[in-house]
Amino acid sequence: MSASTKFRHLALTVAAAAVLTGCAGPNPRDPYEGFNRSMFKFNDTVDQAALKPAATAYKNVLPSFVQTGVSNFFGNLSDVWTAANGFMQGKGEQGMSDVMRVALNSTFGLLGVLDIASEAGLKKHNEDFGQTLGYWGVQSGPYLMLPLLGPSTVRDTVALPLDIKADPWGYKDPVNVRNIGSVTRVIDKRASLLDATSLMEEAALDRYEFVRDSFLQARESKVNDGDGPRGGKDKDKAKPAAADAENGNEAAPATGEAIMAAPAADKNASL
Numbered sequence: 001m002s003a004s005t006k007f008r009h010l011a012l013t014v015a016a017a018a019v020l021t022g023c024a025g026p027n028p029r030d031p032y033e034g035f036n037r038s039m040f041k042f043n044d045t046v047d048q049a050a051l052k053p054a055a056t057a058y059k060n061v062l063p064s065f066v067q068t069g070v071s072n073f074f075g076n077l078s079d080v081w082t083a084a085n086g087f088m089q090g091k092g093e094q095g096m097s098d099v100m101r102v103a104l105n106s107t108f109g110l111l112g113v114l115d116i117a118s119e120a121g122l123k124k125h126n127e128d129f130g131q132t133l134g135y136w137g138v139q140s141g142p143y144l145m146l147p148l149l150g151p152s153t154v155r156d157t158v159a160l161p162l163d164i165k166a167d168p169w170g171y172k173d174p175v176n177v178r179n180i181g182s183v184t185r186v187i188d189k190r191a192s193l194l195d196a197t198s199l200m201e202e203a204a205l206d207r208y209e210f211v212r213d214s215f216l217q218a219r220e221s222k223v224n225d226g227d228g229p230r231g232g233k234d235k236d237k238a239k240p241a242a243a244d245a246e247n248g249n250e251a252a253p254a255t256g257e258a259i260m261a262a263p264a265a266d267k268n269a270s271l
Contacts, residue, residue, distance in 0.1 A: 067192075072113055074181075081163065
């Protein structure tokens, strides 16, 4: 059984277990809080013992231009699935823009190492199949903390296997190069979130609640393109997150996804 298949089964099994065994909690969006807190503690232990030290060394040792090149390379790969989800959401103009990004960066940008498209004014987007389901009205369902994969929801957990399957890096041969690249991708993502998680660790009284609430807020804003729920209901609730994103103030959403979410922060990461 391939690694990606194992993780798909793991994600779906955890979602099913949480639904079957969870007890109602005080937060209506987090009815499985007991289970989620256990997974949060497990993920935090793994992060503190392995992932965060590796990311810290990566950030301190490698030149910044190398880190930027690694991030750009994998970001270019993720633009492929972003474009597909843009089209599935009926965003033709955005989808074509993302296709052009991939074309420019894969050629003139040396396989994506250089982000030529952004310099040319083509905005980078981030879309996945969970967002596509949400765009067409599928409710997020309860919050879930997945082992190793981090914060999610029932809807996003169901969509995750397709996100993984659609990742171009998952088909890279030979396998040892693919695995090395996958590990590098995770460490690079975690390194980019070091400052955000350090801020959270210093400021948050209850890190679990901070991660949950900021993740759900950021996710809702992404699904609805910062415009609030479909049909305009509670539209004003999404405006602060959208305004923060426009002003580059993404510290809270970033920390919400960062604590142990690095393996899943990029939903298209090869596993």
